[in-house]
Amino acid sequence: MSKEFIAVTAEHGPDGHIRPLSIKWTNGRVYNIDRVLDVRQAASLKNGGQGTRYTCRICGKEVYLFCDEGKWFIDR
Amino acid sequence: MGRSILHVDLNNFYASVECLYRPELREKAVAVGGDVEARHGIILAKNYLAKAAGVKTGEAIWQARQKCPGLICVPPDFRKYLRFSRMARAIYAEYTDLIESFGIDEVWLDVTGSVQLFGDGELIAEDIRRRLREELGITGSAGVSFNKIFAKLGSDMKKPDATTIITEDNFKKIVWPLPVGELLYVGRSTQQKLEIRAINTIGDLAKHDISKLRLLLGVWGETLWHFANGIDEAPVRKSGEDSIIKSVGNSTTTPRDLVNNEDVKLIVYVLAESVAARLRRHGLKCKTVAISVRSTELFSFERQGKLLAPTYLSDHIASKAMDLFAANYRWDKPIRSIGVRGSDLVTAESHFQIDLFETDKTEKEILERTVDDIRRRFGYYSIQRCSMLQDQKLTGFNPKDDHIIHPVSFFK
Numbered sequence: 001m002s003k004e005f006i007a008v009t010a011e012h013g014p015d016g017h018i019r020p021l022s023i024k025w026t027n028g029r030v031y032n033i034d035r036v037l038d039v040r041q042a043a044s045l046k047n048g049g050q051g052t053r054y055t056c057r058i059c060g061k062e063v064y065l066f067c068d069e070g071k072w073f074i075d076r
Numbered sequence: 077m078g079r080s081i082l083h084v085d086l087n088n089f090y091a092s093v094e095c096l097y098r099p100e101l102r103e104k105a106v107a108v109g110g111d112v113e114a115r116h117g118i119i120l121a122k123n124y125l126a127k128a129a130g131v132k133t134g135e136a137i138w139q140a141r142q143k144c145p146g147l148i149c150v151p152p153d154f155r156k157y158l159r160f161s162r163m164a165r166a167i168y169a170e171y172t173d174l175i176e177s178f179g180i181d182e183v184w185l186d187v188t189g190s191v192q193l194f195g196d197g198e199l200i201a202e203d204i205r206r207r208l209r210e211e212l213g214i215t216g217s218a219g220v221s222f223n224k225i226f227a228k229l230g231s232d233m234k235k236p237d238a239t240t241i242i243t244e245d246n247f248k249k250i251v252w253p254l255p256v257g258e259l260l261y262v263g264r265s266t267q268q269k270l271e272i273r274a275i276n277t278i279g280d281l282a283k284h285d286i287s288k289l290r291l292l293l294g295v296w297g298e299t300l301w302h303f304a305n306g307i308d309e310a311p312v313r314k315s316g317e318d319s320i321i322k323s324v325g326n327s328t329t330t331p332r333d334l335v336n337n338e339d340v341k342l343i344v345y346v347l348a349e350s351v352a353a354r355l356r357r358h359g360l361k362c363k364t365v366a367i368s369v370r371s372t373e374l375f376s377f378e379r380q381g382k383l384l385a386p387t388y389l390s391d392h393i394a395s396k397a398m399d400l401f402a403a404n405y406r407w408d409k410p411i412r413s414i415g416v417r418g419s420d421l422v423t424a425e426s427h428f429q430i431d432l433f434e435t436d437k438t439e440k441e442i443l444e445r446t447v448d449d450i451r452r453r454f455g456y457y458s459i460q461r462c463s464m465l466q467d468q469k470l471t472g473f474n475p476k477d478d479h480i481i482h483p484v485s486f487f488k
Contacts, residue, residue: 041163043213048099050160050213069159 003047008065008072020054020065023074031058033065042066044075078244080197081312082185083219083227084204086164087236089181090121092214093160094150101148105129109137109149114331115412120152124236160212167207171200174312182231184224186312201239209237223308226251228260247306252279259303266293266300278304321358325366326350326475327415333372334411340401341394342471345461347416348394350475352387353448355418359425361386362418365396371409379404384431386422389440393418 007024022032035057042053044066051068053075064075086092090108095101105126110116117137129144141147161180168175171194174186187200194200201218208216215237219230222244229251230240242250256278257267269292275281281289282304289297302308326347334340344367355362366380379400383392397416405411422428450459456474464471 041211043096043209043211045096045099045213048097050096050211 003049003073005071005073008067018052018067020056020067020072023058023065023072033058034060037062044073046075047073049073078222079186080188080191080200081221081224081227082187082197082201082204083221083224083231084164084168084183084185084201084208084216085218085228085231085235086160086181086208086214086216088121088123088127089160089214090152090157091123091126093157094153095123096213097156098150101150104148105131105144105146106148106150107131107137107140108152109140111151112137115329160214163212164208164214164216167204167211171204174314176313178228182228184227184312198239198241205237205239221247223306224310224312225260225303225308226306229254229258232258244306248279251304251306252277252282254278256281259300261296261303262300266296269293321360321421323366323417323419323421324351324354324358324360324362325415325417325419326354327368327413327417328473328475329413330411331469334414336407337398337402339467339470340411340414341398342463342467343414344397344401344416345390345394345463346471346473347414347475348397349390349461351416351418352390352393352444353451353476355388355421356424356445356448359423360421361388361424361426362393363420363422364418365393365400366417366419367397367400368415368417369401369405369411370413372412373409374412375409377404380417380419382420385428385434386426387437388418388424389437389444391440 004026008020009022010018010020012018020033022030024030033056036054038055040053043050049068051066054065056063056065066073066075091106094108095106107122107126108120110118119133119135119140122131126144126147131140131144137149168185172185172187172190176184187197197220201220205216205218208214217231217235218239219227221227221230221242226242226247230242233240256262256270256275259278275284286301289301330343363386364380364382366378368378370376381400383396447459
């Protein structure tokens with residue numbers, strides 16, 4: 001399983017905080033992020049990487065969305 | 077109440093970061109090695125599997141491959157390591173402002189003032205290790221003690237990802253049986269001198285007569301005796317930008333051997349430009365220039381000379397360095413690496429005795445400052461000395477920004 005970076009639409013606040021709004025999956029479909037449950041610095045041991053980890057609810061599922069220096073990927 | 081000092085050592089730092097980013101390497105023997113083509117081909121760091129196979133930091137990559145045939149060698153990515161080092165520092169900073177870096181991957185923390193907030197040294201160490209693991213994905217080993225020397229010893233005792241506590245009550249039991257070479261600043265030759273006199277453990281050293289140690293090792297004997305007895309009052313310094321600079325230097329191992337004065341001149345100019353630019357950035361001038369030279373036989377020497385007036389101009393530094401070189405090297409052997417250093421620093425604005433017959437340097441200073449500006453805006457290679465184009469393979473490096481990891485001393 002290889003690590004794949006994905007496109008993300010996000011809101012950048014005036015204080016520098018970033019809130020991801022939707023992701024574009026590798027098959028081209030766009031999924032809205034219903035809710036961001038948690039934001040913290042974390043390492044991704046499954047895919048390899050480190051960055052800001054957003055715990056997101058997408059279509060009722062909780063997933064980890066990582067932002068590693070501006071590049072986004074899903075920890076699966 | 078005694079002090080509460082932590083020493084945190086990020087385990088196999090470079091290799092751990094590389095393995096974090098490439099999970100497929102995690103179960104294999106991995107080493108981070110320099111660029112073989114540019115003759116920086118030594119092992120910089122390795123993971124535990126490589127270590128188990130006998131790979132040592134500092135040996136040539138081909139030597140390591142012989143010991144460990146499956147060794148995976150990855151090139152270093154210093155930008156990434158510095159980012160992780162900074163992030164680790166940000167974690168430490170949440171517990172104390174007394175942080176003293178010891179290289180890129182080691183740090184001392186004085187948490188004496190924070191124990192009311194976060195719990196004792198051990199709890200803080202556990203917390204820091206957990207956060208390094210969870211937030212950065214790397215492990216660290218921590219030593220908790222009442223002085224810096226034992227804290228460092230502690231962090232070396234259990235690896236990876238463990239905490240060792242050394243207190244005033246148990247240090248005789250924990251520290252004293254260790255071989256004397258484990259103590260900070262007991263290197264190979266000191267260890268030999270001590271072992272000849274049957275001082276094999278740190279305990280032996282601690283129980284030895286201090287005056288005899290002084291005869292044997294000079295002032296160092298006393299210092300080491302104090303270390304062994306846990307008498308070390310050295311404070312954890314707030315280090316970083318505000319540390320006092322004593323000298324500014326750059327050195328490089330060149331991609332090919334240098335065989336004549338022309339070659340040396342090219343390298344000296346590259347290094348002198350970097351030294352001068354760094355002096356200017358810090359608002360300093362140097363009064364002494366030193367060079368270090370290492371031949372292909374690894375014979376090395378250093379020479380230094382005073383300048384007529386303090387300077388931060390690359391021309392002056394380079395010509396002094398070339399004078400020193402020409403006066404001290406007879407070309408028995410080709411040269412492998414060379415360094416230029418400016419020391420005896422004064423602030424750039426300080427007054428000095430001007431020379432009656434010397435031409436005004438103001439114009440040159442403005443010129444070099446302009447070069448700094450151009451390089452800052454358009455990149456290092458946007459403006460260069462013409463002579464640099466004679467051999468771009470030799471001069472194609474930027475000592476100012478390519479390497480920013482400096483070794484540090486315990487006694488600053």
